Amino acid sequence: MKNNYVPYNPSVEVPIEDEQHVIDEIIASMTRLNGRTREKFGHNVRVSHAKSHGLAVGELTVMDSLPEHLAQGLFAEPATYPIIVRLANVPGEIIPDAVNTQRGFSFKILNVNGQMIAGYEGGHTQDFVLDTGKSFPTPDAKAFLMQHKMVIEHAPQFPTIVKEVVSTVARVTNEALNVVGADSAKLDFFGDSRIHPLAEAYYSQAPLRYGKYIAKLAVVPVSATQITLAKAGEKVDSYGDVNALRTATVNYLRENDAEFEIRIQLCTDLEKMPVEDANKEWDEEESPYLPVARIRLPKQEAYSEARQQYIEALSFSVAHCLEDHRPLGSIMRARLQAYPEMARVRRQGNGQQSTEPTSVEQVPA
Numbered sequence: 183m184k185n186n187y188v189p190y191n192p193s194v195e196v197p198i199e200d201e202q203h204v205i206d207e208i209i210a211s212m213t214r215l216n217g218r219t220r221e222k223f224g225h226n227v228r229v230s231h232a233k234s235h236g237l238a239v240g241e242l243t244v245m246d247s248l249p250e251h252l253a254q255g256l257f258a259e260p261a262t263y264p265i266i267v268r269l270a271n272v273p274g275e276i277i278p279d280a281v282n283t284q285r286g287f288s289f290k291i292l293n294v295n296g297q298m299i300a301g302y303e304g305g306h307t308q309d310f311v312l313d314t315g316k317s318f319p320t321p322d323a324k325a326f327l328m329q330h331k332m333v334i335e336h337a338p339q340f341p342t343i344v345k346e347v348v349s350t351v352a353r354v355t356n357e358a359l360n361v362v363g364a365d366s367a368k369l370d371f372f373g374d375s376r377i378h379p380l381a382e383a384y385y386s387q388a389p390l391r392y393g394k395y396i397a398k399l400a401v402v403p404v405s406a407t408q409i410t411l412a413k414a415g416e417k418v419d420s421y422g423d424v425n426a427l428r429t430a431t432v433n434y435l436r437e438n439d440a441e442f443e444i445r446i447q448l449c450t451d452l453e454k455m456p457v458e459d460a461n462k463e464w465d466e467e468e469s470p471y472l473p474v475a476r477i478r479l480p481k482q483e484a485y486s487e488a489r490q491q492y493i494e495a496l497s498f499s500v501a502h503c504l505e506d507h508r509p510l511g512s513i514m515r516a517r518l519q520a521y522p523e524m525a526r527v528r529r530q531g532n533g534q535q536s537t538e539p540t541s542v543e544q545v546p547a
């Protein structure tokens with residue numbers, strides 16, 4: 183039977199005008215930010231998602247008997263892979279968790295088989311780098327650059343206390359918008375309601391190649407304990423504990439396993455589900471997110487100084503990928519260049535070597 187999934191073809195990507203110049207400017211803006219935070223912290227931190235609040239190891243199992251449209255790329259055959267997960271939040275500096283922004287969930291799938299994307303010579307890991315929120319605040323690299331420059335130019339003038347107030351106001355406004363059914367990816371970016379990090383769903387926001395097709399990807403919590411946490415609607419209280427998100431993550435994983443489904447939303451219509459506009463949420467009535475794999479993070483100590491040092495030297499990058507999962511669209515093409523370059527700058531400044539892990543045994547307890 184014929185399906186209506188849009189086939190992947192390189193022509194689905196259409197670069198914006200002067201795109202390479204825009205990407206060079208993004209990297210220059212991020213390098214300026216890095217110089218500033220280096221002065222502040224005495225070493226390089228990530229220019230985005232600098233603060234980690236959970237570092238976990240686990241495994242990913244591809245589901246049996248997936249239909250052809252879901253059995254693509256890494257998910258073509260049932261298999262189990264070791265994974266490394268880093269939970270973090272957006273700012274490119276280490277700040278108290280009361281300054282509340284989107285949260286990130288990055289994971290590294292070790293020892294994958296298949297053709298890696300051209301230019302990735304570092305190893306055989308497939309990384310997915312996700313955030314809360316179903317779409318990205320800006321449609322393309324040019325709009326991202328404008329936003330980045332604005333934040334970089336103005337942010338240092340705000341002391342942390344002001345940032346906390348701005349964040350709280352944005353969060354309240356966002357909650358008010360959600361009550362009346364409106365949503366705003368932009369407001370989400372600056373202020374998000376503080377759901378427990380292990381009870382959140384995380385999204386690729388921008389599309390990627392899914393073997394023969396095109397898709398967005400999500401990681402959704404599914405264990406009964408996580409679902410209860412999500413339903414309880416309890417917010418992590420970040421006043422009085424500057425590392426509240428880390429405390430919540432570590433306490434949970436000390437007592438419980440965490441389980442997630444990886445779900446895929448296939449593109450069925452390039453007009454309604456554009457590749458080049460990362461701000462456009464794809465309609466789930468048109469094409470729902472469907473499960474293809476499960477992630478299991480067994481009980482563990484999800485933060486230690488040794489683990490932090492090891493994982494901080496890694497790079498979770500959209501450029502670490504199989505050709506079958508090539509990131510797509512303007513935002514993704516910018517990321518393909520920005521992650522390797524900024525990871526290189528960060529590690530060089532910190533005197534760290536770049537090696538991709540081949541076993542979770544390499545991750546310190």
Ligand code: HEM
Pocket residue numbers: 208212227228229230231268270285286287288311312313318323326385386387388496497498499513514516517520521524525528
């Ligand atoms: C033009 C858009 C974007 C650019 C230029 C960008 C750039 C970067 C850079 C340079 C880093 C730090 C890399 C390192 O030092 O190793 C980073 C980290 C990160 N970004 Fe982005 N990003 C963009 C969009 C996004 C989007 C759409 C998401 C999620 C949907 C995202 C999620 C993350 C996460 C979770 C991390 C932390 C990665 C880690 O744990 O190592 N970013 N980003």
